[in-house]
Amino acid sequence: MSWKVCFLAPLLLLLMAPLAEAESGKALIENSAGFNDKAVTFGGEVIGVVVKSDNAWVNVLDNGVAIGIWCRAEDARKVSVIGDYRHVGDTVEVVGTFHMVCPEHGGDLDIHADNFTVVAAGRELDRSPSLLLVALSVAFVAAAIFVAFSLRRIRKEKEKIVPWPFQ
Amino acid sequence: MKVIGFNLCKFGNIIGALLLVPIIVAVVYKEFDIIPHFLIASSATFILCNVGIHFLHTKKEMDLKHALCFAALTWIFCMLLAAIPFWSTGSTGSYLDANFDAMSGFTTTGLSLVRDIDHLPYSINFYRHFLQFVGGVGIIVFSLTILARSEMSSVLAFKGEARELGIRPSIVRTSRIILGIAITFMVLGAVLFTAVGISEGAGVGTSIFDGVNYSMAAYSTGGFAPHSQNMLFYHSTLYEVVALVIFLIGSFNFTFHYAVLGGKRREIFKNIEIRTMFITLTLSTLVISGLLLFSNVYSSSAMLFRKAFFQAASAHTTTGFGTVYPAQIPSLWGSAVMFIMSLIMVLGACANSTGGGIKAIRVGVIAKSFFREIKKALMPKTAWVTEKFHHIETTPLTDTIARGAMLIAVSYIFLFVVGTTVTVLHGYNTSDSMYETASAVGNVGLSSGITSPAMPALLKITYIFLMWAGRLEIMAVLALMGFAILGLRRGIKK
DSSP states (O other), rough: HHHHHHHHHHHHHHHHHHHHSOOEEEEHHHHHHHTTOOOOEEEEEEEEEEEEETTTEEEEETEEEEEEEEHHHHHHHTTTOOSSSSEEOOOOEEEEEEEEOOTTTTTOOEEEEEEEEEEOOOOEEEOOHHHHHHHHHHHHHHHHHHHHHHHHHHOOOOSOOOOOTTO | OHHHHHHHHHHHHHHHHEEEHHHHHHHHTTTTTHHHHHHHHHHHHHHHHHHHHHHTOOOOOOHHHHHHHHHHHHHHHHHHHHHHHHHTTTTTHHHHHHHHHHHHHHHOOOOOOOOOOSSSOOHHHEEEEHHHHHHHHOOHHHHHHHHOOHHHHHHHHHHHHTTOOOSSSSHHHHHHHHHHHHHHHHHHHHHHHHHHHHTTTOOOHHHHHHHHHHHHHHHOOOOOOSSSTGGTTOOOOOHHHHHHHHEEEEHHHHHHHHHHHOOOOHHHHHHHHHHEEEHHHHHHHHHHHHHHTTTTTTTSHHHHHHHHHHHHHHHTTTTOOOSSSGGGGHHHHHHHHHHHHHHHHOOOOOSSSSOOOSSSHHHHHHHHHHHOOOOOOOHHHHHHHOOEEEEEEEEEEEHHHHHHHHHHHEEEEEEEEHHHHHHTTOOOHHHHHHHHHHHHTTTTOOOSOOOOOSSSSHHHHHHHHHHHHTTTHHHHHHHHHHHHHHHHHHHHHH
């Protein structure tokens, strides 16, 4: 019995490995025909949620490629932080069916989620302004105002000088 | 040279002022770390331009060659200044990439090298779309509206920017009408997009921000989007319909808008540009649908038509909104569809619109003169064959008009061939290269996946040139080159 477990367990794990390993967004888009209508695992950062009554679109970004996940609205409600400039969105992992051309959604590329898990919570990023940059911008604004007024004064001075008519 | 430099510096002050507009968005979204970037860019522009105005001051008026060179150089000058915030905020990987996006914005192309659109500051994202709106309405028209320059210089600068059909005798008034029409449609589009966004289930804040940006990009037939998924972010047919309506309106001639809004409803059916666009768009949609039908990509006809019509309309109006991932197009749609798409991207939208390409009026004129030649060949030698076309008023089709249209068309094809060759030489396949080049030269923005921050610097420069030359309809670029060669010759003789 024990030798069977020792032999079969690694084999089973080896066979399941491709199923469990998340596909990258780039691989799914570039080889969409190969993944069409197949079960995939896809993970990434949530960058948008659009709730449509009982269902929702959760847009998930992985290495620069975002894919729309069609899931239940209650799954979408698990998302607490949506990624943008000031936030890193929640990291989710989705197991579902990949559609190169979804018959239910007008031919869009999407994933219909069977299992939707929030793996890691998002967080707010520190975006406080750099003091050096603020000082530099104040200096630039002051210089722009100074240049504008100085040149205007010089121009007015020049206009005051009447040219000698007998030259 | 002095008169061009003086006018460029005067014009640069407008860019300085425009660079302050995104600060409003930065304040709304509390992006206080971004505000200094816009302040520095704007102040640096004001300093440079005011110093330039002081040292290059002249009372001389621009003549035709000056105006053409001014029109051509304005886009370069604006690109260099407008690129500063993209670069300084780290939104692009380099200053070259920043220039690429600034040129893409001003020329309403829509190709982008921004590193992470989904995490861009809201103010920078707004700025991208705002550049497209400004570019769409025409930087020069914009300046004429604001500066109210002298009539003579204005007429010539207006001509150099390929908007030579005046609606009213005064160019300044014409510009104000153009701006008025553009703002009206942009606001209408923003309201519609926002309403659809909310009804589809996106948050109110997201819907408003996206609505304004999508509307600016749609009306200017620009193609930038606030999300990396472009139109796919909402997965909504209604959202696509709103986009379709707004970018179709944007692709029509301003004089046509003015005529129809003024009560000339028959113009919709008689105008050569509208008829040409209707024929070419219908034909291309049918051919693309047919090709996709044979490749069995889409399982239902409704799905097939939705994808084919949206992409074809987006390409033909030179908008660049996409409902198919760029990297998917070569494998999913295939080379034949890509060739048809490349063709309609080069054909382009209407003249005097926010669109690019050869323009429907020229395509119509060339087609009519082609049929005239066939008729001539079939008629007896003594017979006179005349042809006319209707665009606001009925005009006889002369050889000069046909030759002018043909010259521009040939110039576009020349640029297309050069761009494709350069892209192929960088190791990309021919159909992808044709598609990407057509997109750049026609100021479209659809991509086969070639345009990315990782693409070679020479290719980035080539596409910047193509976007610029395509937007200026080449003639102003040729005038600038002639001016430069003439200046060099004089310099050598001295």
